[in-house]
Amino acid sequence: MSTATSDTEAAEQHSDQAADWRGIAKEDDAVTGTGNLVLAGRSRRLLLDLVRPYRKQAVLTFVLILLDNATKVSMPLFIAYALDHGISAGRQGNWTPLLATVIGFVVVTLLSGLTTFAFLRASGSLSQRVLFDLRVRSFQHTQRLSVSFHEKYTSGKVVTRLTSDIEALQELLEGALNQALSAVISVVTIAALLIWLDPLLASIVLLGFVPLVLVTRWAQRRQRAGYRRTRGAISRVVVQFVESMSGMRAVQAFRREARNDEVLGLEDAKYQKATTAAVRGVGDYVGLSNFIGKLTTVTVLLVGAWQVMEGNLAIGVLAAYLLYLDQFYGPLDELAQVFNSYQSAAAALEKISGVLEEEPAVAEPERPVTLEHASGAVRMDRVAFGYNDTSVLPEFDLTIPAGQVVALVGATGAGKSTMAKLLTRFYDPTGGVITLDGVDLRDLVDAELRRHIVMITQEAYLFSGTIADNIRLGRPEATDAEVAAAAGAVGLDAFVAQLPDGYATDVRTRGGRLSAGQRQLVAFARVFLADPAVIVLDEATSSLDIPGERLVQRALETLLRDRTAVIIAHRLSTVAIADRVLVLDGGRIVEDGAPAELIAGQGRFAGLHAAWRDSLV
Structure with missing residues (x-):
């Protein structure tokens, strides 16, 4: 290979890389403002399309999570009944209510373990099938796209779409999404039970829910933008890495190692900065939501204790109420953790769906003509x-x-x-x-x-x-x-x-x-x-x-x-x-x-x- 040829190829490579990075920047710009709604809708359509072939398994998974939730939320009711009725009946020599409560609690606990096991197996199988289909669809579609697409969309970006972006979605589907769905159902169910047990205490909880919603909305907007930056940053890191490895002979021949180290270091630093900012955002959200939750719990404890002393509330109901509050804010903490995976996966899904919506510049004919044997004219x-x-x-x-x-x-x-x-x-x-x-x-x-x-x-x-x-x-x-x-x-x-x-x-x-x-x-x-x-x-x-x-x-x-x-x-x-x-x-x-x-x-x-x-x- 002549020096002139190598210099030309190197120049073309760096030109392609620069164009690739400009393209990523344009993608990141496109997801602001009105683009948020467009890309969010596009991502949802893709996810629903992937799940559609497995509707029955998805329904079964949802039923299992409802049963699992029902067993968990029923446990504090057994404790309330035991405190308010079982113990007093036992003092009078009637141990049947307390024994029935204990047996019921054990049965519900066993059912909870069984439904959790079945749910995790069903949801794990569903998520793996969805991810398999997405990998296959992405790879097949990328191969079908025309040469013009691959000349402007470098291999590093394609590798990122098929690896780290799908891995981000995998983290969400394999655990975070299940936790989120379970948490949402728990919050709704427990909120209804809190209102049924004591409307006054429920009003305190719901009042504390208002700032929590506002904090969640603020964190959602902040995290979505942050994780879009992380997806773009990791894409640039992969581009630099793939191109350096693919052109290793040229790198070593022209002593590009130091310069490549410098470029990769800069891009990796941007990725680190973007990821750190996103993680700090999660920390801010978790800290604020925990503060609001604990403050609400203390308020409920004070008001509930006052009602018990006044004879307006049974001690068992207060105990159940506090247990439910722990279950109520526990899922909210889980949602805060899921939020991290969700924002990363949402940004990754936007990138993947963007590639899948690319149409081949050279289209297949609508009415093809058969040419069995060609002479070559x-x-x-x-x-x-x-x-x-x-x-x-x-x-x-x-x-x-x-x-x-x-x-x-x-x-x-x-x-x-x-x-x-x-x-x-x-x-x-x-x-x-x-x-x-x-x-x-x-x-x-x-x-x-x-x-x-x-x-x-x-x-x-x-x-x-x-x-x-x-x-x-x-x-x-x-x-x-x-x-x-x-x-x-x-x-x-x-x-x-x-x-x-x-x-x-x-x-x-x-x-x-x-x-x-x-x-x-x-x-x-x-x-x-x-x-x-x-x-x-x-x-x-x-x-x-x-x-x-x-x-x-x-x-x-x-x-x-x-x-x-x-x-x-x-x-x-x-x-x-x-x-x-x-x-x-x-x-x-x-x-x-x-x-x-x-x-x-x-x-x-x-x-x-x-x-x-x-x-x-």
């Missing part, structure tokens, strides 16, 4: 393309007969890669039509289009697994014999024969066990096995040394035989196998002809070829 009729009102490819026409090999030549930014992306339908043209054997590419379903048109990138990306696994990507149902035949066709079999495990050899992460030329041959074998009608190559030999280039060049000749091919060529040695050369400049085709014809002329390609030939001397 390509036509671009009045095709134009641009980004945001900026023209990249002015309107042009191009016809490529079936079986013709066309080389695209031109300076960086001439439009070669854009033309290749249009032909492979990673983008749709902003004007005109691209056809394969007379069928508009937009009328072919994606699976059929990828069967007929395949792109080989410069990187020749290999996945973790064996050589056979990576070749079989071209046709997953291929037999071992067919895999070996494809490898042999491109000259890979001699190398594989030297490996101890042959085709079962693990290529390691991103094909790290293989050289660049060997990875390219695996990619060629993969395409040979797929047997497409049209092949698009994005400079397949630019990163290879001379021996590697010659090896790949021979394989390329085999691969392209009797197929339509479009080759983006930076090395003019690649052009030798082309039937036709297109020279691009500023998105326009300025020269079109056979290689020998253009070399013999006085045009741009002749000048490029002469300069390349001189460089070899």
